[in-house]
């Protein structure tokens with residue numbers, strides 16, 4: 001039998017931290033076993049790479065449309081530090097946060113629902129040494145990987161367009177992974193409650209307004225108080241605020257609060273997803 | 284009872300779904316290296332029992348110990364040493380035949396090189412080598428079944444659970460599997476099998492239990508069960524009538540027992556030939572009349588009141 005090394009666990013970052021809070025006694029083996037499901041998904045997507053790549057383009061097209069056209073109409077705006085920046089520089093880091101969200105949510109909802117209800121993938125997986133916590137962690141990690149790849153490529157594109165303004169932007173990568181983990185975990189937990197494909201309209205219904213209104217395209221100062229607090233509480237806003245602050249070179253201590261929010265989302269989503277799988281399959 | 288401590292020990296093992304009792308307090312032991320069978324009509328609780336042994340379904344009450352461990356706390360460690368052929372195939376339809384084996388092996392944390400080597404041999408055994416790179420979805424039912432069986436062996440399990448393994452297999456594939464299972468047993472692998480085929484149970488099982496309505500109705504080796512619950516021979520009679528029941532009365536006294544089926548009558552006796560003579564003596568004229576040895580089928584009929592054919 002194999003025991004994971006300390007390195008293994010440390011390498012898992014947010015995933016490992018979240019796994020540590022699982023109630024299953026075998027948690028220490030979890031993070032390593034969970035990677036087997038990541039391998040499985042990688043193998044499946046290897047043959048469908050077009051689908052994998054396609055998910056990246058939506059935020060990229062937004063960025064291009066803004067930098068080519070919209071920014072000509074919109075004047076400079078006040079950035080996180082207070083100084084004026086171009087409109088494109090304001091929106092770009094927010095779109096990086098959106099990339100991470102999109103990439104993470106897709107597989108954690110549609111993918112998980114399909115495997116759970118139709119393909120019965122987890123019925124086979126749970127007959128092996130893997131347990132429901134491993135499955136949840138594995139699927140979420142996969143989704144984070146996908147979201148992470150999207151947001152990293154996005155960051156590279158931003159750099160190419162001269163939209164990276166500070167070395168702090170390097171930290172945007174781990175933050176986007178944490179954000180992806182939070183979204184994927186909650187999305188997977190939600191997917192276990194879905195009854196049919198129709199229910200996925202609600203996912204779109206939650207994501208679309210969040211994408212448009214979470215300070216992505218304009219600062220929160222346009223909102224009256226009340227509405228502003230509501231937007232402050234959305235998960236996407238957390239990612240947007242931190243990634244924008246880092247990219248524009250004005251880190252603040254409030255970022256720790258946003259990260260804590262995302263961490264709580266990650267752990268709660270992971271725990272719910274794991275328990276739900278157990279209830280649905282291990283009857 | 285056993286020289287070695289049992290590999291599986293169940294006491295008052297119970298499975299409830301809501302208020303419905305699917306497995307109703309059964310006791311059994313399975314010794315290492317044994318081939319143990321569960322027989323029973325549809326809904327008897329065989330799959331429910333198998334799933335509990337596979338640590339895929341929590342025990343509602345009673346105790347279950349597998350390989351000396353408790354499924355509640357040691358599920359992953361038990362499953363590491365078990366191979367499972369579930370009643371319904373759970374192949375990964377998004378992947379190819381070969382990838383199904385490779386990925387499944389990885390769930391057991393085996394090194395890729397080892398899995399590759401085993402997969403090659405298992406594809407050979409399942410006669411799927413030339414389909415290795417085909418998608419699983421369009422395969423025929425029997426081919427999928429063969430892949431499921433091959434997959435269960437990728438971890439070289441000590442304990443193999445087979446829930447109706449040969450359903451949907453053609454005779455050639457069935458015999459190939461029997462032969463394989465026989466060889467695994469020679470190597471010391473413990474087998475647990477549920478089946479609706481009596482010949483399969485007689486061929487493979489050292490010992491079996493007949494389950495009905497969640498309970499164990501009888502337990503023993505196939506030979507013992509036949510001796511205990513049936514006679515040496517059976518006389519089967521078919522008459523040119525729609526309903527065989529009224530004729531049963533006219534056969535009263537022949538043999539130890541008479542079983543009435545919709546299409547025939549079975550006379551249980553130790554001497555079939557002389558029973559057949561008595562039938563003629565009573566002036567009855569069956570369209571068909573033949574004597575055969577008792578089988579597990581008869582035991583099953585006696586204990587559950589049902590034939591095995593679904």
Ligand SMILES: Nc1ncnc2c1ncn2[C@@H]1O[C@H](COP(=O)(O)OP(=O)(O)OP(=O)(O)O)[C@@H](O)[C@H]1O
Nearest residue numbers: 283300305323324325326327328329330331332370
């Ligand atoms: N998840 C479940 N929820 C509710 N009832 C269930 C569930 N699984 C099984 N049952 C019930 O438990 C009983 C036993 O089912 P089980 O599948 O164990 O039977 P079986 O002996 O394997 O039958 P078969 O020969 O048809 O495979 C059946 O009445 C079935 O309807």
Ligand SMILES: [Mg+2]
Nearest residue numbers: 329330331370
């Ligand atoms: Mg069954």
